[in-house]
Amino acid sequence: MHLLLTKQDIEGEVTGTMAKEIFPGITLDPQVVHGRPVIAGTRVPVESVVGGLAGGSSFEDVMQDYHLTDEQIRAALAYATQLLSSTTIYAVS
Numbered sequence: 001m002h003l004l005l006t007k008q009d010i011e012g013e014v015t016g017t018m019a020k021e022i023f024p025g026i027t028l029d030p031q032v033v034h035g036r037p038v039i040a041g042t043r044v045p046v047e048s049v050v051g052g053l054a055g056g057s058s059f060e061d062v063m064q065d066y067h068l069t070d071e072q073i074r075a076a077l078a079y080a081t082q083l084l085s086s087t088t089i090y091a092v093s
Contacts, residue, residue, distance in 0.1 A: 023082060025075030037079065039072045049076040 019029040019040075027040045037046045044066045052062045053073075062073055 023075070023079040025072060026079045039066075039068060039076060042066070042068070042072075044068065046076045046079055049073055050080050053077070 019027040019032070021027050021040065022037065025040050026037050026046060028035055028037055032038055033043055033045050038044055039046065039049065049062055049066065049068070049072075052065065053059070057065070059070060059073055062068060063070065
């Protein structure tokens with residue numbers, strides 16, 4: 001999966017404010033939440049969804065807190081999984 005984007009990809013070719021879908025259900029827009037990955041059609045950052053779940057919130061809690069669907073939460077988790085699986089981490093001794 002291609003996760004590295006150019007400035008032109010993110011800003012759009014004409015308007016500079018066009019959202020770019022970087023993963024199914026996840027978009028980037030330099031004008032929304034400082035260009036952080038968000039749930040498509042919202043201003044909810046992926047990190048807030050994943051962080052809420054990691055902090056012990058249930059799917060239902062996150063759905064109510066951010067007005068999201070089950071599918072949107074799963075998109076955030078799938079995106080986070082893709083990022084982690086495409087990142088190489090080396091142990092340092």
